[in-house]
Amino acid sequence: MLAAIDEDRVVADLRELVRIPSVDGTTAEADVQSWCAERLAGLGLAVDHWRIDLDAVRADPDFPGSEVERDEAWGCVGVLGEGGGIPGLVLNGHVDVVPPAGEDPFAGRVGDGVMYGRGTCDMKGGVAAVIGAVAAVMSAGVTLARPVAVHSVVGEEDGGLGTFATLRRGHRGEACVIAEPTAGQVIPANAGSLTFRLDVTGLATHGSTRTRGVSAIEAFERVHAALRHLEQRRNAAPDPLLSHLDVAYPLSVGTIEAGDWASTVPDRLVATGRYGVRLREPVERARHELEAAVAEACAGDDWLREHPVAVSWPGGVFASGALPDGHPLLGETVAAAEDAGAPAAPAVRGAPYGSDLRQYAAAGIPTLQYGPGDVRYAHAADEHVRLDQVLHCARTYALLILRRCGS
Numbered sequence: 202m203l204a205a206i207d208e209d210r211v212v213a214d215l216r217e218l219v220r221i222p223s224v225d226g227t228t229a230e231a232d233v234q235s236w237c238a239e240r241l242a243g244l245g246l247a248v249d250h251w252r253i254d255l256d257a258v259r260a261d262p263d264f265p266g267s268e269v270e271r272d273e274a275w276g277c278v279g280v281l282g283e284g285g286g287i288p289g290l291v292l293n294g295h296v297d298v299v300p301p302a303g304e305d306p307f308a309g310r311v312g313d314g315v316m317y318g319r320g321t322c323d324m325k326g327g328v329a330a331v332i333g334a335v336a337a338v339m340s341a342g343v344t345l346a347r348p349v350a351v352h353s354v355v356g357e358e359d360g361g362l363g364t365f366a367t368l369r370r371g372h373r374g375e376a377c378v379i380a381e382p383t384a385g386q387v388i389p390a391n392a393g394s395l396t397f398r399l400d401v402t403g404l405a406t407h408g409s410t411r412t413r414g415v416s417a418i419e420a421f422e423r424v425h426a427a428l429r430h431l432e433q434r435r436n437a438a439p440d441p442l443l444s445h446l447d448v449a450y451p452l453s454v455g456t457i458e459a460g461d462w463a464s465t466v467p468d469r470l471v472a473t474g475r476y477g478v479r480l481r482e483p484v485e486r487a488r489h490e491l492e493a494a495v496a497e498a499c500a501g502d503d504w505l506r507e508h509p510v511a512v513s514w515p516g517g518v519f520a521s522g523a524l525p526d527g528h529p530l531l532g533e534t535v536a537a538a539e540d541a542g543a544p545a546a547p548a549v550r551g552a553p554y555g556s557d558l559r560q561y562a563a564a565g566i567p568t569l570q571y572g573p574g575d576v577r578y579a580h581a582a583d584e585h586v587r588l589d590q591v592l593h594c595a596r597t598y599a600l601l602i603l604r605r606c607g608s
């Protein structure tokens with residue numbers, strides 16, 4: 202079975218995928234889904250390739266949000282072993298990438314067993330491995346007792362509308378592995394993250410008479426200190442799956458805009474940032490804690506009491522998510538990775554970032570992540586993936602397909 206992995210073809214698929222510059226919000230997102238639909242159909246899978254009704258998806262109360270403009274998006278699901286009921290396994294990968302950096306980001310250059318470029322690590326390497334696994338099952342002539350499904354999605358990087366639309370279309374499975382880069386670890390849990398925005402009001406005056414005004418920057422300093430304390434409190438006792446991290450649930454201010462003139466006391470400041478959601482914590486509770494911390498900081502200040510900081514929540518909503526405790530998919534994935542030749546049993550750890558895992562979890566589909574590449578190189582100028590890891594993951598997925606769906 203493992204010998205059925207066509208290594209050259211997996212690498213060729215990865216290069217073809219990387220050469221489609223499927224940056225979020227560009228028309229190449231549609232191109233890469235067409236490529237996947239054709240490739241999966243060519244392997245003999247039953248393919249559902251559909252234009253996502255963006256208006257309907259955005260109007261859904263559970264829409265996970267998006268951060269780029271898009272007037273077109275496509276879904277692509279391939280099912281092998283049709284007619285056998287609900288798939289015993291879903292393999293998910295996103296084919297959208299963040300904007301490029303570095304030289305020749307879409308060339309798919311290979312050197313020393315490594316492929317470089319945007320999307321190699323996050324996560325076309327995983328997608329190529331998934332395709333390689335399914336192709337191996339086909340070419341080995343295995344008859345599946347239960348179907349296996351491949352979910353290729355767009356829009357993951359800016360919120361997750363592709364997986365959302367795929368699940369809304371009714372695609373399901375008994376368990377799911379997301380091929381995101383996990384550096385050899387099995388990741389059964391993701392903390393979540395939210396984007397927050399703070400609007401701080403001050404009182405403008407000439408800088409030479411600054412005590413007659415109120416600086417929005419100085420007002421923000423008080424709020425920022427409160428946020429630092431909030432982060433500390435929320436990280437006092439993180440879940441054991443995240444205890445290897447120095448900060449499991451980071452709160453980070455990413456942008457600040459204030460003032461319009463050097464000698465004017467600024468009457469307005471807008472800050473945006475990223476806020477971690479704890480494992481098993483509802484998004485609403487996380488939002489409430491930050492809003493309460495800001496309100497408390499304002500209540501302790503004469504100016505802010507009368508002019509409280511406004512908190513809003515733009516952008517994507519990444520809830521946290523976790524594989525149910527004791528679910529067999531965890532042990533099955535560890536065993537498959539070892540049997541596929543992992544040098545040691547994969548470590549099992551949670552990750553501090555959100556992914557589509559939480560959408561499958563919310564839909565009642567037990568899900569974990571295991572895939573090629575190291576997330577440190579995702580989105581980086583020197584993004585790359587080791588090809589031996591891609592091939593190892595193809596073998597691991599092939600074993601998982603056999604064991605979960607085989608006769």
Ligand SMILES: [Zn+2]
Binds near residue numbers: 323357
């Ligand atoms: Zn990713």
